[in-house]
Amino acid sequence: MPELPEVEYVARQLRQTLVGRTISDARVNWPRTIAHPDVATFCAELPGAHVLGIDRRAKYLLITLSGDQALLIHRRMTGNLLLFPAAADDSPWEEVPDPYCRAVFLLDDGCRLVFTDPRKFGRIALYPTSELSAALHGLGLEPLGEEFTPEALGKLLAGRSRQMKPLLLDQTCIAGIGNIYADESLFRAGIHPLRRAETLTPPEVARLHAAIREVLELGIEHGGTTFGRHQDIWGEAGRNRAHLAVYQRAGEPCLRCGTPLVRVVVAQRGTHFCPTCQPGPAADTLVEAAPTEAEREVASLKERASAEK
DNA sequence: CTATAAACCTGCTGGC
DNA sequence: TGCCAGCAGGTTTATA
Numbered sequence: 001m002p003e004l005p006e007v008e009y010v011a012r013q014l015r016q017t018l019v020g021r022t023i024s025d026a027r028v029n030w031p032r033t034i035a036h037p038d039v040a041t042f043c044a045e046l047p048g049a050h051v052l053g054i055d056r057r058a059k060y061l062l063i064t065l066s067g068d069q070a071l072l073i074h075r076r077m078t079g080n081l082l083l084f085p086a087a088a089d090d091s092p093w094e095e096v097p098d099p100y101c102r103a104v105f106l107l108d109d110g111c112r113l114v115f116t117d118p119r120k121f122g123r124i125a126l127y128p129t130s131e132l133s134a135a136l137h138g139l140g141l142e143p144l145g146e147e148f149t150p151e152a153l154g155k156l157l158a159g160r161s162r163q164m165k166p167l168l169l170d171q172t173c174i175a176g177i178g179n180i181y182a183d184e185s186l187f188r189a190g191i192h193p194l195r196r197a198e199t200l201t202p203p204e205v206a207r208l209h210a211a212i213r214e215v216l217e218l219g220i221e222h223g224g225t226t227f228g229r230h231q232d233i234w235g236e237a238g239r240n241r242a243h244l245a246v247y248q249r250a251g252e253p254c255l256r257c258g259t260p261l262v263r264v265v266v267a268q269r270g271t272h273f274c275p276t277c278q279p280g281p282a283a284d285t286l287v288e289a290a291p292t293e294a295e296r297e298v299a300s301l302k303e304r305a306s307a308e309k
Numbered sequence: 310c311t312a313t314a315a316a317c318c319t320g321c322t323g324g325c
Numbered sequence: 326t327g328c329c330a331g332c333a334g335g336t337t338t339a340t341a
Contacts, residue, residue, distance in 0.1 A: 001333090001334060001335070002335090003335090032317090059335080074335085074336085075335090076317095076334090076335050076336070077318085077319095077333080077334055077335060077336095078318090078319085078320090078334095100319095117318095118318085118319060118320065119317085119318045119319055119320080119333095119334095120317080120318050120319080121317065121318065121334090121335070121336080123336095160310085160311095161310080161311075162310085162311065162312090166311090166312085169335085171335085171336080178334080178335070179333095179334065179335085227333090228320085228321085228333085229320095267312080267313085268313080268314080268334085269333095269334070270332095270333075270334085311341100312340100312341080313339100313340080313341080314338100314339085314340085314341105315337105315338085315339085315340100316336100316337085316338080316339100317335105317336090317337090319333105320332105320333095321331105321332085321333090322330105322331090322332080322333100323329100323330095323331090323332100324328105324329095324330090324331105325327100325328090325329095
């Protein structure tokens with residue numbers, strides 16, 4: 001799934017190929033892909049727009065256009081941005097060789113930037129530059145940015161009772177980490193995914209800070225992690241999968257100590273870790289287990305009974 | 310504040 | 326071999 005490294009890698013590729021081009025036309029096959037404004041306005045605004053720059057914020061890709069506008073793209077689960085060469089004949093709309101094409105941007109050199117997305121979760125928005133910060137409001141620290149320091153991470157964790165895994169996935173805390181790199185970061189730092197945030201020691205915070213950066217930078221270096229769908233703009237898969245230590249390796253030996261890796265579900269997400277290298281939290285640092293549905297039912301029955309007395 | 314679950318979607322996998 | 330339930334996960338929204 002596209003997380004920060006997958007988005008950053010594609011952003012760098014697009015910076016090489018797209019800046020300086022002009023969008024000559026746009027078509028949308030799946031209207032819900034366009035989050036803002038309505039599809040008709042979206043398609044009407046784009047022809048003639050020059051691509052001025054490509055940026056990334058968290059898992060968002062930003063394409064800055066002339067006319068004080070910008071495209072904001074989120075690939076969500078299965079979205080990809082592919083660059084296709086000019087169509088052989090004069091049919092740029094029919095010749096897109098991808099069954100999951102949701103939107104096509106025709107460029108002045110005949111190339112086509114195609115947004116493909118089997119699951120249809122991905123979103124593209126067009127905003128005036130002045131509304132960009134509002135559209136991106138609420139995002140947390142940029143993990144590769146200057147503001148992400150060990151001290152800032154420590155401040156973020158202090159006084160919080162949350163489990164580390166859900167916290168790392170929370171985009172309002174740190175923005176850009178997803179399921180793969182959350183597991184990889186915690187393994188590299190030697191921290192159990194169920195540890196409560198406020199129980200991390202300063203050395204552990206420092207380790208986690210370094211681990212997050214290392215894991216993300218390696219991911220970018222390797223063109224991202226492809227599990228199923230991530231592709232770069234040329235349709236190439238990422239090469240980071242071979243460098244993962246724990247994600248999707250349940251039952252296989254830990255690369256550090258040989259212990260079979262474990263998979264549990266945390267916050268509705270598959271979570272992979274080494275029970276030896278990421279020692280389980282001491283009893284008083286564990287988040288109290290949530291009651292099962294049956295236990296809750298019993299509790300509510302008891303409550304009603306005592307209320308009736 | 311924190312947690313849980315469902316919704317959005319469809320390709321893929323595993324079990325029978 | 327073929328069918329189908331269930332899983333996968335980023336984000337938003339609703340509920341406790």
